[in-house]
Amino acid sequence: MVSEYAKSKNIKPSDISATSVDTTALKTAKNTVKEWIVSAYQTTGGNATSLDILNTPFDASGKGLDAVLDSLNFTRNSDGLTVLYPKQVMLSDSESPSPLRPLSASNKLTSVSSGNDVFPLSQLGSWRNRMNDCMKVTVSARAASAACAGLAPLAYKHDSVNFQTHLFSDIGESNSVGAVFEYPKIMSISSGTSATVELRWYQPLTQTTHSRLAIFRDLGESGRLQDNKVASATGSTWWLYGNQRDLEIRIEPRLSRYENMNASSQGTSPSALFSGIHILINNYKQVNGNWVSTNILAANVTGPGLPAAGLVLAPVDPSLYSSPYLGILNRSGQMPAQLTYAPDSVNEFRLGGIPLSANISTSALDTWWSSQSASNQFYNNTRLLDFSSIQSQSLYTVKVVYVSGQEEIHKLRLPGALPSPTDAKGVAWPVLTNSAEVKDAILKPSSAVTAKWSFDSASLVPEVSFIAGYAPPLDACTNKRARIWQVEKYMGKNDKTIAFTPLDTSACWGPNFPGNSSTTTTDIGIRSLQNGTRYYSFITWRL
Numbered sequence: 001m002v003s004e005y006a007k008s009k010n011i012k013p014s015d016i017s018a019t020s021v022d023t024t025a026l027k028t029a030k031n032t033v034k035e036w037i038v039s040a041y042q043t044t045g046g047n048a049t050s051l052d053i054l055n056t057p058f059d060a061s062g063k064g065l066d067a068v069l070d071s072l073n074f075t076r077n078s079d080g081l082t083v084l085y086p087k088q089v090m091l092s093d094s095e096s097p098s099p100l101r102p103l104s105a106s107n108k109l110t111s112v113s114s115g116n117d118v119f120p121l122s123q124l125g126s127w128r129n130r131m132n133d134c135m136k137v138t139v140s141a142r143a144a145s146a147a148c149a150g151l152a153p154l155a156y157k158h159d160s161v162n163f164q165t166h167l168f169s170d171i172g173e174s175n176s177v178g179a180v181f182e183y184p185k186i187m188s189i190s191s192g193t194s195a196t197v198e199l200r201w202y203q204p205l206t207q208t209t210h211s212r213l214a215i216f217r218d219l220g221e222s223g224r225l226q227d228n229k230v231a232s233a234t235g236s237t238w239w240l241y242g243n244q245r246d247l248e249i250r251i252e253p254r255l256s257r258y259e260n261m262n263a264s265s266q267g268t269s270p271s272a273l274f275s276g277i278h279i280l281i282n283n284y285k286q287v288n289g290n291w292v293s294t295n296i297l298a299a300n301v302t303g304p305g306l307p308a309a310g311l312v313l314a315p316v317d318p319s320l321y322s323s324p325y326l327g328i329l330n331r332s333g334q335m336p337a338q339l340t341y342a343p344d345s346v347n348e349f350r351l352g353g354i355p356l357s358a359n360i361s362t363s364a365l366d367t368w369w370s371s372q373s374a375s376n377q378f379y380n381n382t383r384l385l386d387f388s389s390i391q392s393q394s395l396y397t398v399k400v401v402y403v404s405g406q407e408e409i410h411k412l413r414l415p416g417a418l419p420s421p422t423d424a425k426g427v428a429w430p431v432l433t434n435s436a437e438v439k440d441a442i443l444k445p446s447s448a449v450t451a452k453w454s455f456d457s458a459s460l461v462p463e464v465s466f467i468a469g470y471a472p473p474l475d476a477c478t479n480k481r482a483r484i485w486q487v488e489k490y491m492g493k494n495d496k497t498i499a500f501t502p503l504d505t506s507a508c509w510g511p512n513f514p515g516n517s518s519t520t521t522t523d524i525g526i527r528s529l530q531n532g533t534r535y536y537s538f539i540t541w542r543l
Helices: 002-009 023-043 064-070 121-135 139-144 163-168 222-226 362-375 435-442
Strands: 072-076 082-086 185-190 194-203 208-218 238-240 249-260 272-281 284-287 290-293 296-302 311-314 327-330 348-355 395-402 407-413 449-454 462-470 484-490 497-500 521-530 533-540
Touching: 002 023, 002 082, 023 064, 064 072, 163 208, 208 462, 208 484, 249 395, 249 407, 272 296, 272 311, 348 362, 435 449, 435 521, 435 533, 449 462, 449 521, 484 497
Parallel strands: 249 533
Antiparallel strands: 072 082, 185 194, 194 208, 208 238, 249 272, 272 348, 284 290, 296 311, 296 395, 311 327, 395 407, 449 497, 462 484, 462 521, 521 533
16 A cells, blocks of 8 residues: 555655655555455455555455455565565466466455465364474473374475474474464465465574475375374465475575675676575485485476476586585586586576676676676576566476486476566665674674664565685685685574674684685675575685
8 A cells, every 4th residue: 555655745754754644545545445445355254334544454265455455465565665576376287377467457466365264274273373383392302292282294205204304304393392383374275285385484493583484285185194083283285295206396486685895896896786586406315314315317397487408417427526415517407328517506596687786787798698608507698688588386397307217297386476687675674783884893703793684574574694605625624616605694683693604614624714806705795585586795805
């Protein structure tokens, strides 16, 4: 409603002053938004004549206004205006979403699309309540506790790992005692038999926030059999079941805000906003609690935004990098006949970008992009300008070929939309408030680096603060040529100050921590997950 008001007055939301509000225009904006959703509100049993989107009581019941909100996606455009889209949920396994159209007078929300008839939102509430009850129980007592029964069947598997590992691998299940889960957010429902949700919870013991994309599935009566005839915590035949894959394969939309604090090196390393697709294919899987190599030869990935012939990923050269994930080998779609290592560990395919600084022209960025594309397979040939085909729930195909010759086909959906770099300007990005102090620390060997952040947790919920070093071969390292070292610290919603010291890092950094030089660089940043899209904010100094 605020955005509609701002649009009618031709101003940005941030320019609205409480002392200068045009009450007539505000009333018009409120009625405009009401008209977009009133039909859908009526289908939930609400009385449209008495609907007041400012004063109507709201509760997270999966009904009324809650059901309407669960049927919408919210994005912010480059002017900072909030844009509402109907959420696409009822998809067949082979169906791709049509281009999204914002709500308007000609595109009203006529019904709730949460899949409530198939997977009632109250079932998610039942699961969440049981999960929070279970988190009050000590880890050693959970297996025998009635509070923990039915949360996930014994056959749970997600990217080769069990329920506990999938949810609590960040900092250990022992730290999950007292965790409080938010209401799960439905991302999509496919074929009426599975639902992708975004789980988010806070762990008081560590004061950190965590999130996962997870899968609920309608198992019918077989769900009870899989969990020793225990009823599902959803109160139905739906279970938190995982994707049942033996491989960890994830395709994520990724926005990156890259800020180079060195003004003199903007020509070779410009500060920019980048949009890309992050492809994670793990060459290791968990078998009986142990990680074993799967011996992947290569994988070809096709889908919106990627080269028509496919993007090919392969194991990373172990003499250069130590990474369990495949790196980008080529963008020609050509699969290797024999094991051919990717020369870099990068697995994000950058599609487009815009300069952060007004001093960098788009033509200069195009020149820089062309040089990057010519030497790096993980840049698109040219900067993509039209991102309309890369929607939430876009369908991707991953063909995995093993050294043995065996092949597998996996179908994955993009969990969130990939905004264009221009639209990313409207995001309330985290701000490093002590950039001068950080710059001084990373330009020379230092005993510590402290990042002080300011962020709007209502816009982007922070999860991880990290420091990454790109160093030359060091004798202290087991793998002397493995050049990337990264330390991550999980955050709480109110964490503003994150400190890093050499004790947090591998011995490979040692006295050079963080030690920026002509051969070593240091990045500090924050990572967030919002509506299925990953957000990275980097601060660095490039020579």
